[in-house]
Each structure stands twice: as structure tokens, then as C-alpha cells.
Amino acid sequence: MNSHFFRQTLLALGVLGLTACSGADLDEASGVEDVSRVEQAATCACASGQYHNGTPIPVSATYCGFRVCGVGNVNFECTSTGWVSVPGSTCGAGQCRCSGGSDDQGRAIDPNITECGFRVCGGDKKFYTCGTGGWTSTGVACSSTGGTTGSPLCLGSQAGAYCGNDSMSNAVASTLYQCPGANQAPTSSQACPNGCVVAPAGTADYCAGVQGGQGYRLPWPRANALxxxxxxxxxxxxxxxxxxxxxxxxxxxxxxxxxxxxxxxxxxxxxxxxxxxxxxxxxxxxxxxxxxxxxxxxxxxxxxxxxxxxxxxxxxxxxxxxxxxxxxxxxxxxxxxxxxxxxxxxxxxxxxxxxxxxxxxxxxxxxxxxxxxxxxxxxxxxxxxxxxxxxxxxxxxxxxxxxxxxxxx
Missing domain, CATH: 2.70.70.10 (Glucose Permease (Domain IIA))
Incomplete structure (x- = not known):
């Protein structure tokens, strides 16, 4: 020098590792809703949740309508007011595994993380619930990113660069945000004219074209002789x-x-x-x-x-x-x-x-x-x-x- 950072991407559909639960007491198979609530215009992130085996639920993996088999073998749903138990529902036994689905961002849903009562925002912007008969539409409108209204909010616990459709709420998918941590406002943002690329876990997101050419070239213009x-x-x-x-x-x-x-x-x-x-x-x-x-x-x-x-x-x-x-x-x-x-x-x-x-x-x-x-x-x-x-x-x-x-x- 003299003269001579891991991000963990926490997607609601990618890293949960949920355990199967029974759908015997759920009404989703008939398309009837269990909880009355405002399903949303706003995105929510629910804190202090636990799976039924006691494992904490990452806040960045939750959104309004996200449902899990919680402590006490009861289904819980993330709403705009926090976690709400689903009356009359029990879970923790049985085998509901729903395959062949994708969410509203086009991401394939891993059947290994689905369970009875697991809910996802589908490609038609309607909630779908996993039951004993497979995926069933609830007919309720949704958006896993919460739309683009309101102020952008970072949901990922690891600081770094995130596209608007990756661990963000009220954000624009084609914009890259610099996030300081979970439940904080981004410190800066940059529009991506060619779209924003959601990178694999452990790698920062980036504007399309930014990382084109992964190799190193000498750091000066070709007209200069060094x-x-x-x-x-x-x-x-x-x-x-x-x-x-x-x-x-x-x-x-x-x-x-x-x-x-x-x-x-x-x-x-x-x-x-x-x-x-x-x-x-x-x-x-x-x-x-x-x-x-x-x-x-x-x-x-x-x-x-x-x-x-x-x-x-x-x-x-x-x-x-x-x-x-x-x-x-x-x-x-x-x-x-x-x-x-x-x-x-x-x-x-x-x-x-x-x-x-x-x-x-x-x-x-x-x-x-x-x-x-x-x-x-x-x-x-x-x-x-x-x-x-x-x-x-x-x-x-x-x-x-x-x-x-x-x-x-």
C-alpha cells in the first residue's frame, strides 16, 4: 500500500423446514376462511413466533397470510396485528405435502416445506392453502411483497443489497435497496433499468448487467499504457x-x-x-x-x-x-x-x-x-x-x- 461480507436470504418459501400437520380440523379444503381479518393492503412481518417444535420463526420469512403449525400444535397465522391462532384447528400429525405450486413471484414451492395450513400467495395474487386434498384457493387477494405502497422496509436480518421482491416490503421489484438489517428502512436505493437480480443465499442481489463479466480486467482504460x-x-x-x-x-x-x-x-x-x-x-x-x-x-x-x-x-x-x-x-x-x-x-x-x-x-x-x-x-x-x-x-x-x-x- 506504500509507494511501491454472508447474507442469509430468508424467503418464506425456501428455508422453513416445516413439519407436517393434520388438516382434519381445517376448513381450507372447502375454501372457507377460519379467521376474519383484513387480509391486506399492507405487508406484515410477525415477530416472536415459534414452530410447534419450539424453533423460532425468522421475522424475515413471514408475511400477511403466512401460516404455520405453532407451539401447542395449533395453527397460527401472521396478520397485520401479529400472530393470530386459528380457532378450532390442530396440527402436528398427518401428512399434507402439496406439490406443483409457485408463488406470486414465480418461485417454485418446495413440497418439503409445505404442511396442512401452509399458505402462499399464488401467481393469480390469491392465497392458496395446503390441505389434505392439495392446494386450494381461498379467493382472498394477496401480495407476498405487499405491493409498492408506503415506505420500503427491509425484512432480511443480514445487512446488504436486496431487490424489492427479496426480503423487502412496500418495495419496487426493479429497484436495488441497501439494507442495514431487519425491520429497518433502507439507507439508499437504485433503480435497475434492466431489472434487479435476486442472487442465491449468501450473495448480494444486484442490478441486471452490474455483474456482467465476472472476471477481472485491468483497472484502467485501454488507451492507457501502465x-x-x-x-x-x-x-x-x-x-x-x-x-x-x-x-x-x-x-x-x-x-x-x-x-x-x-x-x-x-x-x-x-x-x-x-x-x-x-x-x-x-x-x-x-x-x-x-x-x-x-x-x-x-x-x-x-x-x-x-x-x-x-x-x-x-x-x-x-x-x-x-x-x-x-x-x-x-x-x-x-x-x-x-x-x-x-x-x-x-x-x-x-x-x-x-x-x-x-x-x-x-x-x-x-x-x-x-x-x-x-x-x-x-x-x-x-x-x-x-x-x-x-x-x-x-x-x-x-x-x-x-x-x-x-x-x-
């Missing part, structure tokens, strides 16, 4: 070692600055752009500007020593970037003796604060860097990668002065 000034994992020659071993410094001849572009797409999670100073000593290390991009697979890229005030238009902390998009300009901030870019990929720190310096990177002290939130460590070391134009990147050697291949960005 030189490798500091290599990876080579203790002989003042190169990067230790937890920081898979890192590279790039520069142009003559101390000329150059545009920095995204090597790979993702979400900007850490950003500082208000320092204008640096020196060739670790005394200046906290004067560095930087940008960190989370790729949604447990890794993030760090771009260090950026020029103060050079943030490219349209780039914000919490926002998405695509591969090849201009981010900023290489600079000489922090522990640095010339204009250059330090680049590395390392493990995301789960649960660490993000966007500590605000959306534009101007909101913290120019001489402060929250290293502990993103910098590599023994627990989150740098990762060996290869660039499409430079497959030998992570072989590491005494290659300082190497003329870099032309970037494909």
Missing part, C-alpha cells in the same frame, strides 16, 4: 507480503495520473475522497483516499491512493458499478511518493460498518481511514486472482518495471 511498480508476495524487493501479499501497484511513466475503472462490477461499500495529501512514510498512511467494491461472493476489491475530489459522476457509496465504469483518478494520497493505483482483492468483513464517509466520500476526516472495516487481515486475507489480460498476475515475482498488457476495459 507499468507494474510493486509486485505481489515478493519479499526481496520491497513488494507486498503478509496478509497484503496479493496486491499490485500500477503507474504511468512520468508520474502522469490516469483514470481508474472498475476491474469487476459490484456495490461500493467503502469510499473516502477528501484527502489531498500524502508522503513517502507510514506517517501519512491515514491520508489515503480509497474505494472498495463488494462483488457479492464474499470478496471485495480495494482501490487505494485515489486523487482527492476525483470521484466519477454517478458513483456513490452504496451504489452499483459495472465492470469498466470509471471510478476516479489515480493519485498520490496516503503513504505514497508518486501518482499510482494500489489494487487488491480480499475477504469481506461480515457485519462491518459501510459508507463511513458518506455517499460521496467527503463525510469523514481527511486524515482518518477505517482500515478495520475493509483492509485484509489474517481472517480476511488478500485473494490470488488473475486478470483476463494478465493471467500470470498471482504467480508473483520480481517484476517491477514490467510493461503491463493493454487493458480490455
Amino acid at each position: 507499468i507494474l511498480t510493486q509486485d505481489c508476495n515478493d519479499s526481496c524487493c520491497n513488494d507486498h507480503v503478509g496478509v497484503d501479499k496479493y496486491a499490485w501497484d500500477f503507474a504511468m511513466a512520468g508520474n502522469v495520473t490516469f483514470p481508474v475503472v472498475a476491474a469487476r462490477g459490484g456495490i461500493v461499500t467503502h469510499l473516502k475522497m477528501n484527502s489531498v495529501s500524502g508522503c513517502n512514510s507510514n506517517a501519512c498512511v491515514n491520508q489515503a483516499n480509497f474505494m472498495v467494491i463488494d462483488h457479492g461472493d464474499g470478496t471485495h476489491s480495494t482501490y487505494l491512493h485515489l486523487k482527492g475530489g476525483s470521484l466519477a459522476a454517478g458513483v456513490t457509496c452504496g451504489g452499483s458499478v459495472v465492470r469498466g465504469q470509471q471510478l476516479a483518478t489515480a493519485g498520490n494520497t496516503g503513504w505514497s511518493s508518486a501518482n499510482h493505483l494500489h489494487f487488491e482483492v480480499s475477504g469481506v468483513h461480515p457485519g462491518a460498518p459501510t459508507c463511513e464517509c458518506g455517499s460521496t466520500g467527503q463525510g469523514c476526516s481527511a486524515s482518518t481511514v477505517p482500515w478495520a472495516n475493509f483492509w485484509p487481515s489474517t481472517a480476511y486475507p488478500t485473494v490470488a486472482i488473475q486478470f483476463e489480460e494478465w493471467p500470470a498476475a498471482s504467480t508473483c515475482a520480481n517484476r517491477a518495471g514490467l510493461q503491463m498488457p493493454w487493458s480490455m476495459n
